[in-house]
Amino acid sequence: MWFVLGVVVMGVFSFFDYRKLYYLAFPLLLVAIISLVLVLIPGVGVTVGGARRWINLGPIGFQPSELAKFAIILYLSSWFLHKERQRFVPFLLLLSFIIGLIMIQPDLGTSVIIFLLFVSIYFFSGENLLHLMLFSPFAFGAALLLIFTSPYRLKRLTAYLNPEVDPGGIGYHIRQITISLASGGLLGRGLSSSRQKYQYLPEAHTDSIFAIIGEEIGFLGSLLLIFLYGFLLFLIFKVIINAKDRFGKLLAGSIWCLLAWQMIVNLAAMVSLVPLTGVPLPFISYGGSSLLILFSLMGIVISIARR
């Protein structure tokens, strides 16, 4: 259902003039912030696995942090267009406020992606990088503070630094991912022949889906999938280069960053290059809100490419 809806939404956005999105940026950011606050209210937000991330809208669940990604892309692209440029402190306040709301849920993965998105858009906009450099020690300090004040985040870091420390506990997830990928070998076990999906691998159809893909279609199949992502990113890069105006360049650039960061952080976590943070693999991992937002963003990219 989400797939069909996503394709329809992509079609609608591709025929919509992306320049008109400038006027939608601020109202949409307000809606995203309100929904991020609403999700924290008991009774409104639905708690799954210890995190309150969903709002029930009848038969479907909606994840406000996914809407926040969309709103941030629109708002920051408009922000850096002209009038709000060179205002670093309000930029930092907005970043801290949104990440703070998402960390309360808690959702470490989305917070990391949103942080990277903010920094990337700032870089793309051609603003003074000295501000970012001065800010980086504070960001690093804040990240350390967040890790050491939360037992679950500290466990994830410990499992990353030493996966052998507790193979049946905190190191279980990353160990099962490694077993999946390793047992796939060069060509994989074959489609639907995964053994790890039989309750061994946690989050097998969501954040860890790449481990199942690696197990079933092997190293070469996984490489082909990464090539498809690379090709998609190359096409979006072409759109950025050929965009007719600054707003189009910033929008397409921000969308490129979101897709690239989500892909990199998810795949890097699968091969233990970064700690597991719970970032979904774009278009592949299970998640209706995420899929709908990604298709909407692709519709915007097509709209920029068509003009």
Add this chain to the structure above:
Amino acid sequence: MRKKIQHKHDTSLLKGATTSVGLLAILPIILTTIGLFFIFDASSVSAFRNFGDSFYFF
């Protein structure tokens, strides 16, 4: 004698753009189809364990 001016329209760039637009739409659909296969493949096992005989895919 004045030379006749000939206009040539280079459509190769336009063709490239059309192809890109088509690919930009098709690639996410391909990726999502791959995703749907693996989501069903990975989640059907746990769904069957949880719901037993009452689990139906369609």
